[in-house]
Amino acid sequence: MSTAANKQVVLKEYVSGFPKESDFDLNTSTVEFKIPGGSNSVLVKNLYLSCDPYMRVRMSKPDPSTAALAQAYAPGQPIFGYGVSRVIESGHPDYKKGDLLWGIVGWEEHSVITPMTHMHFKIQHTDVPLSYYTGLLGMPGMTAYAGFYEVCSPKKGETVYVSAASGAVGQLVGQFAKMMGCYVVGSAGTTEKVDLLKTKFGFDDAFNYKEEEDLSAALKRCFPTGIDIYFENVGGKMLDAVLLNMNPLGRIAVCGMISQYNLENQEGVHNLSNIIYKRIRIQGFVVLDFYDKYSKFLEFVLPCIKEGKITYVEDVVDGLEKAPEALVGLFHGKNVGKQVVVIAHD
Amino acid sequence: MSTAANKQVVLKEYVSGFPKESDFDLNTSTVEFKIPGGSNSVLVKNLYLSCDPYMRVRMSKPDPSTAALAQAYAPGQPIFGYGVSRVIESGHPDYKKGDLLWGIVGWEEHSVITPMTHMHFKIQHTDVPLSYYTGLLGMPGMTAYAGFYEVCSPKKGETVYVSAASGAVGQLVGQFAKMMGCYVVGSAGTTEKVDLLKTKFGFDDAFNYKEEEDLSAALKRCFPTGIDIYFENVGGKMLDAVLLNMNPLGRIAVCGMISQYNLENQEGVHNLSNIIYKRIRIQGFVVLDFYDKYSKFLEFVLPCIKEGKITYVEDVVDGLEKAPEALVGLFHGKNVGKQVVVIAHD
Known part of the structure; x- marks a missing residue:
């Protein structure tokens, strides 16, 4: 069974006040390139990570009023957020090796998604920049x-x-x-x-x-x-x-x-x-509350992109090691447009 | 042409902070018991006046954001508010002498309502306490x-x-x-x-x-x-x-x-x-914004009153001279239930 090193961004402690780069560690764990038999998990390679302001809510001590929709990060564990990923191994009937998806993944090179939720979407349209699925199309x-x-x-x-x-x-x-x-x-x-x-x-x-x-x-x-x-x-x-x-x-x-x-x-x-x-x-x-309208949204917005009616500006940084800085920068308005972190291009 | 003295509650100056009894004067003017020919005005005798918290908004300097819905009182002029009144003379086709109405009237013994607005309603049901039209039914x-x-x-x-x-x-x-x-x-x-x-x-x-x-x-x-x-x-x-x-x-x-x-x-x-x-x-x-539903409301609430399903508590004071005290008392929570001022019983 093959394994690989898996770099991860880990929250050290719950954050109060403005988050700082020093609130995060870059750790390396190991990932197995195999899905256990009978599991419907999906192993993905993460390509793009999305830095979003709501992630600040997850950095605070758990709060019952937000827990249901924005579960707090666990100190010592990798943080997570929206990303664009490629399927490496799959036990899930809807996903096969090579498929692309967007949704909640760990801030790490590879993630095992288990179970798939209504916050995971298979990417069907690849004639647009893939990173758009962290922003305009996500x-x-x-x-x-x-x-x-x-x-x-x-x-x-x-x-x-x-x-x-x-x-x-x-x-x-x-x-x-x-x-x-x-x-x-x-x-x-x-x-x-x-x-x-x-x-x-x-x-x-x-x-x-x-x-x-x-x-x-x-x-x-x-x-x-x-x-x-x-x-x-x-x-x-x-x-x-x-x-x-x-x-x-x-x-x-x-x-x-x-x-x-x-x-x-x-x-x-x-x-x-x-x-x-x-x-x-x-x-x-x-x-x-509105993800059931996602396919209707795509029907509306994809033609707008192709016809040049909608444009989108991203602020892209390269490498997982730059991810904490990019995330923290959001709260000081450092990003110009959608803040994206590239982990890998394919 | 007969005339009568007409006691009135007059605002002295725009109010800032808590209103005080001394912000009001009790003046006496004269009312003519005749509607000019061709006018659709209605002359009424006021029976009950309603003290409502929103009247505080009218006591302040005119504010464009509230003017359309709660016009400021004019210093030196009688204040106005909701009341229950009996028609004395009428130039309006829908009202005749002896009819009862509720709606915006001056804080005075007699008022000339001109023109009638969507804030005036003819009272059709008199088998309930008339004062209820300042509260439960108003x-x-x-x-x-x-x-x-x-x-x-x-x-x-x-x-x-x-x-x-x-x-x-x-x-x-x-x-x-x-x-x-x-x-x-x-x-x-x-x-x-x-x-x-x-x-x-x-x-x-x-x-x-x-x-x-x-x-x-x-x-x-x-x-x-x-x-x-x-x-x-x-x-x-x-x-x-x-x-x-x-x-x-x-x-x-x-x-x-x-x-x-x-x-x-x-x-x-x-x-x-x-x-x-x-x-x-x-x-x-x-x-x-909801007065178009008034008749639907009456259909719903009148049977509730008759069947004892809805009860209503009023705090009634007697006499126009007590009206400023009653109005000011609202803002100190002195009223127990709906604050009403009786001017006359019929």
Whole structure:
């Protein structure tokens, strides 16, 4: 039976505050290139790993309120997340050697997936960059699709604001909203990202939130007639500013609150009473509830890619040893576009 | 042409902070007992006036975000609110002398309503206490009905928490929820009110929020399996505690935030990130959007009253001169049940 060394990214201890590279170790274990008889496990070689803000939730001490949907990492064990992988050995009837899949895998060179879950998808279309299955064609893509079309209840001509707009999800929400005929403004934290929003993703306007003294004034400048839809990725002060600028019957789809994940005490949001007279709906959502729409999503989005209607920007680093730095960088906005780690190309 | 003295409650100046009796004057003007020819105005004698928390919004400087639905009072002019009135003279085809109506009227002995709006309803059923049209059968009743059945999406067996639960709206929400087979807990600010909730309104449990050091712990005690629905009347710290105790897919119907109306700076709400993984919906609403369902509401609620399935507690004071004190008292929780002011009995 052949075995191989298997490099892994391991969480040392539960994280509080901002995660640091030193919270992770690079270990080497051994993987057996064989599936036990009778098992429906799948042995995969990991090609691309996805760095996603929600992974911060998994780094904290286990919390009953998030455990069901984002199980905490175990200190001393490899962390896990979405990735794109190639099947090496399979005991599963739906997968055979050579197949490609995307879904939850360990942060390691090889993973044994057991059991396969509704968070694993066979890749059927390979005429697109494979790394897209960590982003545009994977979890972030489905998040943008479900969050915008299903949660925001958008209508042509409405005004849409997206925070963290150049990120894995935000850049797609903006493009979906433009395709629907909305007026779209995004915010990001560097000039480079703001330029991307305007020149590459077709946002009508964009601003650097770090250069605005008064976020509410910035929003008023960009939305003189108010905001109908807010796609929330950051929380805290930004949400407070948005509430002041929302229109009656506005919708806020809460995808994430990256500005809050690393704080011991979350910022207070003071302007919630605005939701009464404006009859605002604030709806939290997680993409897991929408994975049954994945094939419908592909039918919609694959032609958009081929026709050049949707574009996608990735920030790619090479090598598992760079993965902790890339992951940690997310929380300082270092990534420009979707943060991907390449482990192997095939 | 006959005229009469017309006592009125006048706002002296825009209010900031808690309203005080001294913010109001009792003036006397003159009313003409005649409708000009060609006018469709209605002259009414006001019988009951309704004291409602939302009136605090009208006492502040005009705010564009609330102006459309809760126009500010004008300093030097009589304030207005919901009331029950008898028609004295009418130029309106739908109303004749002697008819009863409920809707927005001045805080005065007689009012000229011009024009009649969708906030005026002819009273067709008089085999119930007329004062109920300021509460159970008026705006607060419709608020509880629409807020619970339309906004909360309730299901049998769910757990429901109501704050300000003995108030004009809360006492009904609790009873509606019990009728649907929900487990219902309410909070209020005195022992007397808590007793009312348990003995008179049939809540499964109740607590005095002023006697709880840790609101989240109190909620955990009352809801060991979590809260499915929160009917929000108070805001601030209570909302923060609720967010920690909400169940996945929970709903928060935001009817009001009385704890915040009198604060210069609203309290910060820190636990909003709970709405993501719990996929919570927070929905602000105003009753005006639901008045088209008023006749359906009456069909539902009138038999409930007659069969003793719904009860209603009012806190009645006598005389327009007592009205400012009663109104101001709302914001200190002095009322036990729906606060009504009697101006005249017929």
